[in-house]
Structures are given as C-alpha cells and as structure tokens.
Amino acid sequence: MKEKVEEYIGENVISSEEYNELQQKHLKVKNDYQKVLDQKLGLETSVNEILKVAALQKRMHKALVSYYMHRGYHNRIVLTDFGKGAAVNLHQLEKIHRNLCDVIHKTDGYLDKHGSGVSRKQARVSTPDLKKAETDLSRLPIIIETPPVPKQERDVTSAVESEATTAVHRPSTTATENTMATAH
DSSP, X not given: OHHHHHHHHHHHHHHHHHHHHHHHHHHHHHHXXXXXXXXXXXXHHHXXXXXXXXXXXXXXXXXXXXXXXHHHHHHHHHHHHHHHHHHHHHHHHHHHHHHHHHHHHHHHHHHHHHOOSSOHHHHHHHSOOHHHHHHOGGGSOEEOOOOOOXXXXXXXXXXXHHHHHSOEEOOOOOHHHHHHHHHO
C-alpha cells in the first residue's frame, strides 16, 4: 500500500508540474491575446476618431463654402450700393457745376451790362475760360461717402478708418485762381 501511495504521490507531482507548465503557457497566451485585443481596440478608436474628424471637416467645408458664397453676395450688394451712391454724387456734382456756371454767366452778363469799373481786358485776364470750366469736372471737389457702420461693429480703429475713407479731394489752386483772388 505504501508503494501505491508513493506511486500516486509521484504521479501527483508529475501532474502538478504539468499543470503548472500548462497554466504558465495559458497565462502567456492570454496576455498575448489581451495585448492584441488592446491594439485592435486602439486602432478601432483611432479609425473612429479619424472618421469623426473627416465628417467634421466635411461639415466645416460646406459651412465655409456657404459663408463665402453669402459673403460674395453681400460684397456685390455693398459694391452696387457704393456705385449707386457714386452715381448720385456725380449727378449732384454736375448739377452744382451747372448752377455755378449759370451764376458765373449771369454775373458776367450783369457786369457787361452795368460795368464793373474794371476794363474788359483786365476782366478777361483774371477770369478763367468759362467754356473750359463748363466741361472740366476734374477741378471740382470729389466727395466719397461710405455707408454708415453699425454701432456694435465700431471700435476705435474702425472709426478712424471710416473717417479716413470719407475724403474730400480738392485740387490745388492754379495760377488763374491765384490771379482771381488777387484781383478781388
């Protein structure tokens, strides 16, 4: 009986050693599979994040295309309004120019009729050519008006810029204007 017990103990020792080896192999394989699973989950997460970013980029692209399209429409409207304002300003300048020419003609006619104490030759020297003045609009001041900026969009720099864009251009005085000023 003792022999059988010793035989069973020997088999038991061998079985326990095999069990320990198999358990070590099992743990090693289990750890390897866990690493592969972690890598797979990491890759899936990366792919999902990349897909989300790509979808967001597509949405952002559509939004930017829409924004720039509407911005272009707005710019065209502003440009059209600016052109209309420039046409109105030009029309007003032409009207003022015609009125000034009429006043000069009437004044010249009055002076011819009633005499001014200045000889006709002196008057011709100090008076610019009226026919040239009627067609020469480049000597008139050019006023460019910008549309008003809403208060919420104004700040110090935009206020300075808008004042700088509203400009009055006056040509320099010519020799004939200087002689007219000295004659009076």
